Amino acid sequence: MSAALIDIADLSIGFTTRAGALAPVLRHIDLTVRSGETIGIVGESGSGKSTLALAAMGYLKPGLNMLGGTVRFAGQDMFAPGAIVPRIRGGRLALIPQNAGQALTPSMRIGAQIAEALRLHTSLPTAVHDARVIDLLARVRLAAPSELVARYPHELSGGQQQRVAIAMALAGEPEALLLDEPTTGLDVTTQAHVLELLRDLAADTGMAMVYVSHDLGAIARVCASIAVMYAGEIVAEGTARQVLRTPAHPYASGLIAAIPVLRAPRLPRPLEGRPPAPGAAGPGCAFAPRCALAEAACRTSPIGLVPAPGGGHVRCRRAEEAIHLPLRNEGPLRTPHDDNAATSLLRLDDITVRYARPSLWQQITGQHPSAPPVVDGIALDLRPGETIGLVGESGSGKSTILKTIAGLIAPLRGTTSLTGTTLAPRVAQRPVGALRSVQLIFQNPDESLNPRQTIATILAQPLSLYFGLTGAALQARAGELLAQVRLGPHYLERLPSQLSGGEKQRVAIARAFAADPDIVLCDEVTSALDVSVQAAVLALLDALRRARGTACLFVSHDLGVVRALADRVVVLYQGRICETGPAETVYTTPLHPYTEALLGAVLEPDPDYTPRLLAADVIEQGPPARGCPFQNRCHRRLGPECHTVTPPTQDLGDGHLVRCHIPFTRLTETAL
Amino acid sequence: MLRLVINRLLLGAITVALASAIIFGAVEALPGDACVAVLQRDAVGQRLENCRRELGLDRPALTRYAHWAAGALRGDLGVSAGSGKPIATLLGERLRNTLLLAGCTLAVGIPLALLLGVLTGLRRDGLLDVVLSTGGILAMTVPEFVSATVLIFVFSIGLGWVPGIVLAAPGAPIGDFFPGIVLPVAVLTMVMTAHILRTVRSSIIEVMASDFVRMATLKGVRRARIVWRHALPSALLPAVNVIALTIAWLLGGVVVVEKVFNYPGLGRFMIDSITERDLPVVQALALLVASVYVTINLAADLLTLALDPRLRTHRGRG
Known part of the structure; x- marks a missing residue:
């Protein structure tokens, strides 16, 4: 050796x-x-x-x-x-x-930063540095390396920067x-x-x-x-x-x-x-x-x-x-919540959001911003007690959709309705009952819990706001809530900074459930946590939700996490729905090319597992103005219609919808 | 990028225009007018009317504003109610003197402040840092007239190295201002250096702890180059705005220092005009100071764009 x-x-x-x-x-x-x-x-x-x-x-x-x-x-x-x-x-x-x-x-321009390393660590003459930088960029499979050298880091996507x-x-x-x-x-x-x-x-x-x-x-x-x-x-x-x-x-x-x-x-x-x-x-x-x-x-x-x-x-x-310890949870598989007869609890209809505000000039002349909306035509139905997973990569608009439901962003068009009543677009215009009914849990508990308030104060707010609790009753309820997220009563007097990441997220969950909501909106709630802590938080969230029959919209980029919780999934790309359906169906037989690419890229802790790289390695600047949102990266692109025509929605029954130009009969053939 | 610059220029022009209207309105809202102010007890009857006609005060306010604004655009600011001389000439001399004072202060102060700021930031909690940071706070908190008096006492009266006051007339040749200018420059440098030093120090500390500085270290880049090439452009960003404010403060007339040293700059001119209630001059001075602030801030914005490429392509989102 x-x-x-x-x-x-x-x-x-x-x-x-x-x-x-x-x-x-x-x-x-x-x-x-x-x-x-x-x-x-x-x-x-x-x-x-x-x-x-x-x-x-x-x-x-x-x-x-x-x-x-x-x-x-x-x-x-x-x-x-x-x-x-x-x-x-x-x-x-x-x-x-x-x-x-x-x-x-x-x-510093990226070319200069790479050239700096060449000057420090190679004996190459300065004259050939530029050419060598381009070689190196090409070697890491970056497209158009000769244009990239003059860029600044912030002008590149995360993958390009890496x-x-x-x-x-x-x-x-x-x-x-x-x-x-x-x-x-x-x-x-x-x-x-x-x-x-x-x-x-x-x-x-x-x-x-x-x-x-x-x-x-x-x-x-x-x-x-x-x-x-x-x-x-x-x-x-x-x-x-x-x-x-x-x-x-x-x-x-x-x-x-x-x-x-x-x-x-x-x-x-x-x-x-x-x-x-x-x-x-x-x-x-x-x-x-x-x-x-x-x-x-x-x-x-x-x-x-x-x-x-x-x-x-x-x-x-x-x-x-x-060596004989089990390598997976040996509990029973979850059975999907299936209650098709139930009426819809939360309904989104044609929700469309655009961030770009018109410039001063556009306001004066009455023009609209030309960029396509970041979220377009989102429709979904959440039934009581059901969990829907919203999955997609960064820029897929999944957090934007949650914020629109919560009333933090007003949509360009489209409506959100709760048990048949249309909600006002802004949270400030909504009645207290509607606010109580929909609770949001954020990704990062460090930022969603006020660092200067004790846990008792944090939990007291929803309890006094929605239920008018005071004094001993409030104290008792706060203690009960903490017990439900498996934290002792001694946590009440602590500040968030005295808690670990997982404990903080438990408090955030307790705060959401303090309102006794009908729906919890979970925005990447475990992404900031270690994997072992994540498992505990997921188990807790699922148990609480089941015990109370709370419906849940669970946003995550992690397909495994969504698999563990969701009855139905919505696959988003660039703010548009690609595929939606029962989780079991979508995970076992993904039909939309994007779903297929996404699932193929997920890694397993297994030395023999090979991911399938289907989607082209292209950097998206934003949603395309016309046609299919996935057109630039699709491995099954049909032809010009993908670029010009919005793909039709194909209904496969059981709520399974696919938006693709390829007929579902052909999509199913390859999936099986 | 070009659009961004044009945008800023337009906004600057609008700000100055608004400022001119506010200044004019404020002077207009004062009880009495320039003639009443200057003539004081004689402001009655024919003399008052003559004076008003001379200064054009008998016309409606809007016409006068338009006339004044148009004149200001051409560089004609009217005549002083007190001396009857064109304000532009009076202002020009004082502006030159203030520029001289500010220029000398900046030429000494900015390199000194940046250098010391970087050094203290790099040697955080070292002896140099402790001494300079404490000294900086002291220089910031001691009022200018105190430090000016102390300097005059030590260097002028005690050691006799430099004169303690400036005797040159406003229109005197530049050479006449030396060496009298040394002490005012020293006082101003002390105050401004402290501000900039502290800003640069804290931003150097922050940037040196950033991921990209660590990456440069682990890339094998030498420390001097890391500071110069990797850290400094980012570390100077917060300093640019402080420097801009300092420059604006220096150009807007440093009233106390000019008064103490009898320096014939804009600050003293302003005080004198106010005491004499020479409203046309006060009005012109206010407009000049407003324009200086806008120009300097504009320059700072553009410099920030040059230092931080991220801002150049950034488009306001949400």
């Missing part, structure tokens, strides 16, 4: 708390990466995985200190003072950052790449394309890759081996197959089981509890408080990394049993 390229030995990194105690973020990490190896480091937020990746480059975030150990790249100590480290950084060892949109310098960051990393012809959540924040179809690019790069160049992510699906696609991190330690490592198929650590199997899957309508299995804060872990296994198999000895004695029963290594005393 070749010599180690990246050699991390007994690395501990931490910070000093205000009280003066040492809080390790990484604890005794050993990691070796050889030329050509692809290693995935998986863990949830706070596990120390990003710190580890940056430490491999000899970089510590401000406030962190080396507590012990060494980091070497090709024999060089990366924390040695001197000029060698900057030459390795970005050259022989390059980073592909999370969120390239923020990692690219906003005031590719530019990859091109910049490749400029110095690195021997190893560090990837820090490189596809987090990208749309699922874009992510699939970027991952294929990374796979091909690894295969073509023999570059070593260290891929840090919370997403086991992405890691399974790119990496040959996996290390699982928990609370600053590597708790399991092995080949991708060993770790994903026969995980020998209870945390690893818990993580896999918490991932929502497309195959079956089933809630993922939550992993209760939360990881210890840095420095708070006891002498024993850090996972013991959350572990079903833990026994007294697990908590008291240090656990070493030992060979795992299924291959690889594991930091668990009970690996023999852990």
Whole structure:
């Protein structure tokens, strides 16, 4: 075997708390990466995985200190003072950052930023830099690279920015790449394309890759081996197959089981509890408080990394049993809520929204903005107790639709009606009863909960506003609500900042249910959460909703999450409905080409799973003025009518509608 | 991009036009008029009527506004009610003097403030930062007349290095203002440097902690280049507006400093005209200051566009 390229030995990194105690973020990490190896480091937020990746480059975030150990790249100590480290950084060892949109310098053209890397890390004469930049952009499969060089980062889409960051990393012809959540924040179809690019790069160049992510699906696609991190330690490592198929650590199997899957309508299995804060872990296994198999000895004695029963290594005393833990929730499959006879609770009719306001000149001359509406002709019916999932990628208008229903945006045309009564377009004009009846839960609880109000105050508002509760009755009800989201009464006096992300989202859910609503509108409510926390929040939301018979409009970009909850789905692209129908039908036999592409791009935490890249990798600037919204990326485009004629709605019965020019008989043939 | 610039220019012109109307209206709303103000106790009978005819005050207000505005566009601001000289000439001399004072202050102050702001930001909580930040707050909070007096006491009376007041007449050649201008420049520099330094410092700290600076570090870019090429354009953005306000403040007449040092600039001219109740001059000065503010802010907007490419293509959404 070749010599180690990246050699991390007994690395501990931490910070000093205000009280003066040492809080390790990484604890005794050993990691070796050889030329050509692809290693995935998986863990949830706070596990120390990003710190580890940056430490491999000899970089510590401000406030962190080396507590012990060494980091070497090709024999060089990366924390040695001197000029060698900057030459390795970005050259022989390059980073592909999370969120390239923020990692690219906003005031520099992308050509200049890539050329900077060439100047630093290659001996190429300056004269050929321009040509080389264009080569690199073409290599990461960006269209029209010679035009892109003069652009600024903000003029590119998220997927393009990420590719530019990859091109910049490749400029110095690195021997190893560090990837820090490189596809987090990208749309699922874009992510699939970027991952294929990374796979091909690894295969073509023999570059070593260290891929840090919370997403086991992405890691399974790119990496040959996996290390699982928990609370600053590597708790399991092995080949991708060993770790994903026969995980020998209870945390690893818990993580896999918490991932929502497309195959079956089933809630993922939550992993209760939360990881210890840095420095708070006891002498024993850090996972013991959350572990079903833990026994007294697990908590008291240090656990070493030992060979795992299924291959690889594991930091668990009970690996023999852990290997048999189930990798999915074994509860019953959910039965779709099917009550076709029921009258509609919420009805949207031809909802059309345009953001662009007419300019001063257009107002004077009475013209209208020329841009097509961002949401066009949305019609849907939500029946009592039913859950409809709205899925689509960024720009699909799904959040806009929720805001229109909630009265936060007035539509250009179209109506929202609640049990047969048309609602005023603006929330301020609606009667209190209608407000109580429709409650919104936002994506980010950090922003939707007032940081200066205690949880008690936050929950008291809907209770006093809608039910006139005061004093002891209000207190009692607030406590009851907290109990329903499984938080103790002692949370009442806390501020949002004293809660974890999952706890905050529980409070946001409790606040929505405090109004005893008929409908909850959920806007990406789990996207900001770790996967194990997400599973718990989904389970809670579903249980509450069922117990009260509340209907739900659930917006998400995550098809797995929607699969776990929704009775019916609406697939949106560029603010237009492509396909809608019972979830079971749409997920098992997607008919619209976009639905097919979307489902094909979803990754599974399985080393043998290959996503299908159907949709063309084209950047959409906005909805097209005419024809089918998906015309530019469709893999089954018929001909000119796709560009000029709005596709007809084909009714397949049972509420299954497809808007496509291709006759459904032909759509069904290929689907089966 | 061009449309954006034209838009801003148009908006600037509209703002100045509105300001001129408000100024004219305000002066009009004052009890009495320029003649009453200047003639004071003699403002009766024939003398008052003659004066009014001379200044055109006997015509309706709207006509006078149109006449005044049209004149101002051509650079003719009428005559001073006190001295009878053309206001444009009087104003021109003072404006030149104020420009000289402002120009010297900016030439010293802006590079100094930017440099110190960047240095303190990069060496956050270091000795230099602590000293300069404390000194900055001190310079900001001590009133100008106090620092001016202290400087005069030390450098003029005590050490005798520079004169403590400016003796040049408003129309004197520029050379006559030196070295008397040194102390007023020093006082103004102290005040403006502190403001800009603090803005630049905090924005450097913020930008140096940003993802793209970390990315540049991990790309192997040397620190000096990171600061210069990657961080500075973004870090200067908030400073541009503070600098613009400072320039406008300097050009609008720094009343206290000009008074203390007897400097014949716009600020002192304004005070003197107000005391003499020379309303046509006050009116013209107000219009000039309004135009200066609009022009400077316009320049700052355009500079911001140049520094931040994101704003150039940004179209107001929602």
